[in-house]
Structure formats: structure tokens, C-alpha cells
Amino acid sequence: MTESRPLHSVVLVKQVPDTHNVTGDVMTKDGTMNRNALPAIFNPEDLNALEMALQIKERTGGTVTVITMGPPKAAAILRESLFRGADKVVLLTDRKFAGADTLATSYALTCAIRKIGDYDLVLAGRQAIDGDTAQVGPQTAEKLGIPQITYAEQIVELTSTHVTVQRALDSGSEIVRCKMPVLMTVVGSANTPRPANVRRQMERKLAATPLEYAAIRKDWPEFETDEALDAYLAARDLRIPVWSAEAIGATEGSIGLAGSPTQVHKVNFVVLESAESKTITPDQEGIAAMVAELVREYIVG
Amino acid sequence: MSENFFTDNPDIAFRLAQLNIEEALKLKEKGYVDGGSVPGAPRNYADAKDNYRIVLEVMGEVCGERVAPRAAEADEEGAHFEDGVVTYSAPTLDAIEAFRQAGLFGAMLPREYGGLNLPESIYSMLVEIVSRAESGLMTVYGLQEIADMIEEYADEETKARVLPKFSRGEVSGAMVLTEADAGSDLGAVATRATLDEATGKWHLNGVKRFITNGLADVSVVLARSEEGSTDARGLSMFLVEKDDTVKIRRIEHKMGIKSSPTCEIQYNNTPAVLIGKRRFGLMRYAMNLMNGARLAVAAQALGIAEAAYREADQYSRERIQFGKPIRVLPAVGRLLLSMRVDVEATRALLAETSTWVDLWKAYEREVSADEVSPETRARHKHCVALAETLTPMVKYCSTEMGNRVCYQSMQVHGGVGYMREFNIERLFRDVRITNIYEGTSQLQVVAAIGKLLNRSLDPLLAEWSAASYPEDMAPEKAMLIELTDVYGRSVDALKAQSDRAKVDYYACDLVDQAVWLVCGWLLLRDTNVSESKKSVARAYVASIAPRLRAQAEVVTAANSVPLEAFPILVG
Numbered sequence: 001m002t003e004s005r006p007l008h009s010v011v012l013v014k015q016v017p018d019t020h021n022v023t024g025d026v027m028t029k030d031g032t033m034n035r036n037a038l039p040a041i042f043n044p045e046d047l048n049a050l051e052m053a054l055q056i057k058e059r060t061g062g063t064v065t066v067i068t069m070g071p072p073k074a075a076a077i078l079r080e081s082l083f084r085g086a087d088k089v090v091l092l093t094d095r096k097f098a099g100a101d102t103l104a105t106s107y108a109l110t111c112a113i114r115k116i117g118d119y120d121l122v123l124a125g126r127q128a129i130d131g132d133t134a135q136v137g138p139q140t141a142e143k144l145g146i147p148q149i150t151y152a153e154q155i156v157e158l159t160s161t162h163v164t165v166q167r168a169l170d171s172g173s174e175i176v177r178c179k180m181p182v183l184m185t186v187v188g189s190a191n192t193p194r195p196a197n198v199r200r201q202m203e204r205k206l207a208a209t210p211l212e213y214a215a216i217r218k219d220w221p222e223f224e225t226d227e228a229l230d231a232y233l234a235a236r237d238l239r240i241p242v243w244s245a246e247a248i249g250a251t252e253g254s255i256g257l258a259g260s261p262t263q264v265h266k267v268n269f270v271v272l273e274s275a276e277s278k279t280i281t282p283d284q285e286g287i288a289a290m291v292a293e294l295v296r297e298y299i300v301g
Numbered sequence: 302m303s304e305n306f307f308t309d310n311p312d313i314a315f316r317l318a319q320l321n322i323e324e325a326l327k328l329k330e331k332g333y334v335d336g337g338s339v340p341g342a343p344r345n346y347a348d349a350k351d352n353y354r355i356v357l358e359v360m361g362e363v364c365g366e367r368v369a370p371r372a373a374e375a376d377e378e379g380a381h382f383e384d385g386v387v388t389y390s391a392p393t394l395d396a397i398e399a400f401r402q403a404g405l406f407g408a409m410l411p412r413e414y415g416g417l418n419l420p421e422s423i424y425s426m427l428v429e430i431v432s433r434a435e436s437g438l439m440t441v442y443g444l445q446e447i448a449d450m451i452e453e454y455a456d457e458e459t460k461a462r463v464l465p466k467f468s469r470g471e472v473s474g475a476m477v478l479t480e481a482d483a484g485s486d487l488g489a490v491a492t493r494a495t496l497d498e499a500t501g502k503w504h505l506n507g508v509k510r511f512i513t514n515g516l517a518d519v520s521v522v523l524a525r526s527e528e529g530s531t532d533a534r535g536l537s538m539f540l541v542e543k544d545d546t547v548k549i550r551r552i553e554h555k556m557g558i559k560s561s562p563t564c565e566i567q568y569n570n571t572p573a574v575l576i577g578k579r580r581f582g583l584m585r586y587a588m589n590l591m592n593g594a595r596l597a598v599a600a601q602a603l604g605i606a607e608a609a610y611r612e613a614d615q616y617s618r619e620r621i622q623f624g625k626p627i628r629v630l631p632a633v634g635r636l637l638l639s640m641r642v643d644v645e646a647t648r649a650l651l652a653e654t655s656t657w658v659d660l661w662k663a664y665e666r667e668v669s670a671d672e673v674s675p676e677t678r679a680r681h682k683h684c685v686a687l688a689e690t691l692t693p694m695v696k697y698c699s700t701e702m703g704n705r706v707c708y709q710s711m712q713v714h715g716g717v718g719y720m721r722e723f724n725i726e727r728l729f730r731d732v733r734i735t736n737i738y739e740g741t742s743q744l745q746v747v748a749a750i751g752k753l754l755n756r757s758l759d760p761l762l763a764e765w766s767a768a769s770y771p772e773d774m775a776p777e778k779a780m781l782i783e784l785t786d787v788y789g790r791s792v793d794a795l796k797a798q799s800d801r802a803k804v805d806y807y808a809c810d811l812v813d814q815a816v817w818l819v820c821g822w823l824l825l826r827d828t829n830v831s832e833s834k835k836s837v838a839r840a841y842v843a844s845i846a847p848r849l850r851a852q853a854e855v856v857t858a859a860n861s862v863p864l865e866a867f868p869i870l871v872g
Contacts (some may be wrong), residue, residue, distance in 0.1 A: 194399075195367075196403065197342055197359075198405060202341045202352045202355055203340045204343050205352075205355065222344065222345065
């Protein structure tokens, strides 16, 4: 790889319900999802984005900072990021953020990234498995006023000023070169996310936001007061910072429900039912007819 | 939900919860002095156990998500050998990379060498999980154990050079003991070690065979250091860091664990470092290695059995015959029940054994101090005796059980189980080595019988007989007390036997009884804390009681017929 300098990455991640494993009682009659019935997980492609950032760091040096916007329990994926190798993490949480659509979310994330200030790369998963919009990454790039590379699959080259990236497209791939800073959205085929590192996890398992102190002290009674726990975490750099709307200087009307013009017009509850079965005769004609039908129906070919 | 071989297995979680290693850990962690200051060091017992849960969860995820899905591929591809170079299969390389990323190497090494400082009891669970995912991979992960022997006996300089590499997963290990003419009889090892008096350096010459993971970067090698000697007392242990003088001549084409390269190695004036004292190679250091390896192989067989049981369980739900899933047929249900109970009984025995090994290791350090109290000495002696008794027992019990469970699982599958497409075909081949290597079952019986005849289990049996259990388990308790008595009389009978040939011949019948009895008591003990273990304990005790009595009859009668028939029929 070409000479580079230490690069600083910001990774945007999201805690999502595990929609890939929807079970019977998750969908309600009116077609909405009972979020509490599904385990909350690290959005899969955000793990690919984190992995890409960590690999870049291993190559060039620098730092990886991970940001998520969500409820206090979203700190769980920030800890997972720390266990995998992130240097710093930030939780954006505030009641005022609630009800945000992609526009309001990308605005809040933009404010947070600006607050971090020093960055060369912003990485995010291509899309989240709950909303599946794939909009937050591109919108954030627009608001930051930096170029974007979507569907990033592989870093081809890194220099001190430019990044060359292979994009995964439906019809093949494309290699693009871009000046930094740049925002990239990363696809699942980019890499295999590394597992949590047990040494890092043992050392950082208590990493927490102050919002979680009560729960931690229930598990670890040796910390008799919040202050004692706070001092222990602070001494080990394990305090996860919490940024509110005010802390990132966000304008009230642009965040949360107020800043979200998107309205859901209608939700269709689609029930997939198995159609009638078809018997194909095990001979040349039967197979030819089946292939022809599959091609006609655009299932293959 | 992602696949996780730890969180999907409530019985391992139960064993972790029940694991009582407070006494060993207090010594091992030196009263938790490093907690909170040395990274990763626990603050207290609860913190340590929580760390163990973390390690098991991460291993469970890596194995479930990344290793197991490629197990068939690892078996199919196998290790390669070309132009003197051995390479792992692609899935094995990926698994090693995942373990490295996850920081799972250096499991039992102390933190000063970058290790995780895990006790043997947790390590056994890790090995079980790895083996359930890909049994051949266990040899790569498991042979990091040689690092623990190096840590215990090598000089400081060697330790500082070699051990951190193990912790980072940069090197793997091999135990180089066997030769063509020195298998079970390691005293016959002929590889020569010569000391250059001028430089004080050792060099090795000779050929070793059947060396598991022989491509390793760091090996411990048993060699003849005393010229003219012919027995075990002329052997010493050496450390070899692979260089051009080490030639791999071939790898074996095996029935199972194909991803694990089994090598023939030639040493050509290879530089080596003496480990510990001369002449103690076999008696102290190889035995030390072997004891650890026996526990690991017991865990390996258990992992394979767990996988085999799950395959049978799954298949018997999906396979419809006579209009219903085959698992509802009593003949199939019987197989499944036997497998399930056997696996849980063995897991209990492995956990108990590992606990005593942990105590033994912890007290081993205590008794090497200057001032040792008589209580400490006595406790040490007690732990040594139990560890040395239970280790060959669990190696024997688990590997025979693993073979039985794989056999039963294939029976549940019927014809398809004989086919490559089904995992049980691979598991059946893989498990077969476990009751052969690191000492055959027959050798485990030899190792255990002396201890059993010395009544080394008596303290445990007495403690368990005196303990209290749930009221509704009274029949099982009464049964186990009776069986303990039956076993005791078998010990007496064999002890009183003056014909040495008969003692050797009927030893396995006594070891069987001991295994069943100990497992029975352990499962009964579990019922104090677990409602669901009551069915396990009942089923187990019911199945072993008549067999134990029959075996006792065999031992007590010590019939001469087989010994007389031998020269006539076999010769």
C-alpha cells in the first residue's frame, strides 16, 4: 500500500431489532413490529464499517471513534465496539432526538461529527436492517459537505490525501478515487467482522454511561456509590460520554419528531402464503418447461 | 440470533455456575492483589467468574459462527504436504486467525507473559467447545498447552522469548514424544541429544513419528541425553524452535481429524534447549504434559459427543417414518436418552476432575515455598491423589463415551448417517482417535487401577455418602450408598488377589465401576441445585446400578477361565 499518514475515522453505528430472525409473535395485526419481542443487535453492516475502520487503523495508525444515536441501552453496541478495537465511543441520547427520521438523524449525527472535528473518514453501514432506507450515510455526507462513496467493498489504496475504493454494484464493481475527508457506506461483502477480543472485553466490560451506573452497581456491589464507580471508570478511561442535543449544538426544530418531515402513509401487512404446488415430470420436456417458466417469471436468467 | 456454542448449551452454563474453584483461585490470583491495576486481572471471585463467562461466550461465538460452518470443508481439504512444507487447510487458517483476533490464545499462561491465566476447568470447557465445532482444530488450539509446561520448568530467558508468542497466537506447539518403536512404551525413545561441552549447547538427531501438529514453530521433544542408557532414566526434555535443520518427511493419511497434520519429523543436528533437569524427561515432564493432554482429549471427545447428540436429536425430529418423527419410537428414544445422560454425566466428571487439577496446581506452588504448614502439605497431597486418580478415569470414560455416542447417533440416522453428506459420518471418524492417542483406554486403566486399589476415591465417596440431597432423591441416594459398598468390596477383592495377571486382567472392570459410581454421585449432587438434573440422575443411576453389580461380580469372581483360554486360543 502507498504511504499514508495516521488516519482518523468516525464510524456511525445503530442498534437495531434483529429483523433477520423474526419469529411468530413479533408482527402485530396492523403490520407494525413489536420491537421488544426481538433482541437488539449491532446492525450487521455497521459491523462491516467498523471492521473496515479498524483495518485502516492497523494499516496507517490513527484512531477509530464510534458514534451511535439511540436510547441509553444503545450503549451496548458501543461497548461491543470497544471490545473489537474502537478507541473512543460516544452516545447521542436525548428525549429530544426521539421520533427522528433519516433527515433529523443525519442532522444530529452531522452535529456530533462536527463536534469531534478532526476526521479523515466517516464510515457507516450501507443500511440498517430495521428501516432499510440506506439514506442516513449519504444525507450525513451532504450535510457535512464532503464527498461520499456508497457501497464501499474494498480499500484499494490509501495515501495521505486520497482513498481509492472498490464499490460493489449490482452489475459488477467500480473503482473510484476520492479526496479525503470522505464518507463511505460499507456493504456486507466487504469483510468478515472480527470477533470481540476477550482481553479487551475483560478490561472494558464495565465501560458505561452514567445512565447505567445503577444497573452496574446492582451486579457489582463492591462499588458502594455512583461516585466510587465513576472514579473507578474515569481512572481507566471507561466512561462513555453522553452527548445531548444541547451538547452538540443542535437546533431544536431540526431534531426528533419536529425535524422529521417523513410521514408513514400506510403500512401493508403482507402475509406470504405458499401457493399451490406444481409437479414437474422427471423428463427432458418437464425440465425444459420448468426452465422456460422460471425465465419467463424472471426468477432466473 | 447468531450461533453460539456456549450460550446454546445450558449444561455448560450450569457447569460454569456450579464450578467451585474459589479455593484454587484465591491461591492462583494471589488473593486478587492485581485486581483493578493489572489489565484483565479480576478484583474478586465473582469478577473472575464473569471473565470466564466472557471467554466462553466469545469462544462459543467464534466456533458457532466461523469454525463449525466450515468443519466439513476442513475435513474434505485436510492439511497439505508438498516439498517438505506442511500447510493447514483454508478453514483451519481462518479459525486460527479468528482465535487470534479474539485473543483466545495463551489460555492458561500467566498474565506476565500476556496469557489469560485461566484455570484448567475453564480451559477444558473451551476445548470442548472447539471440538464440537471442528475436532481436528482442537489439536491446534489444545497444543498451546505445551506452553504451560515450558512456563513451569524452562529457564527465564527461554520463557521470556517463547511464551509471549504463544499468548499472541503467533506460534503453535507440538509434543514430540512418539517414535516408530516407542509408542506406548516411551522409555524406548532413541532420538539422541548431544551436549557440546565447549559451548554448552544441545543438538538433536533422530526421527519422530505420529507427531500431532508437527509443523509447529515451538516443540517440546523427548530425547536420549544419557549415552549408553536404555530406559526412561536416560531421557530428557528439550525445547526446539523450528529451523532448517527440522525436516518434515511426510504427513499421515488418517481416518479422521484430517485438518490436523500428523507429521514424521527428522532432526538433523537441531539446536535445542534443555527443559528442567536431565533424566527427568519422561518421568516428570512428559507425564506432566500427558496429564494435561489427557484432560484435553477427554474434553475433545465430550465436544464431539455433544455434536453427535445434537445431530441425532435434530435428525430424529425431521425424519418421518411410520407417519411420525422417529424420535417417538421407543427404540430410537432409548438411544437418544442414553446419549443425553452419558454426555451430561461425563461433563460432570470432567468438571470435577479439572477442579481437582486446579487445586493440585495451586497447591503445587504453595508447597514450593520456604515455610509450608502441615495443613497445606496434607491438602496438596489430597489434591494430587484425586487429580491423578480422576484424570485417567475421565480420559477413559469420556473417549469411550464419545465413541459410543457417535455410534448411537449414526444408528439414529440409519443409512444416511453412513453417507458423507451427514455430519455424523465425519464425527464418527474423528472420535475414533480419542481413545487411542495420549494413551489408549487400556493404558488409562493401568494408570487408574493402582490409585483405585489404594482407595484414593474413598474421601470423596465418604463425603458424598454423608451429604444431604433432596427428599425425592432418597431412592437414588440409597442406591448409590449400596453401590458404593459393592464397589468397596470389589476393591477389596482385587486388592487381595495375589495373582498379578488377574489384577491386570480385571482392572478395567473395576475402573468401570469407579467411573459409574463417581458420575452417579456427581449427578445426584447436581439435584441439590437443579430440578431438571433429577431426571438425569434418576436415569443414570437406574442404568448403571445393574451393570455395576454385574461388573462387581466379575471382579469378585476373578474367573481364571479367560487367562487359561488365552494361551490356547490366542497364544
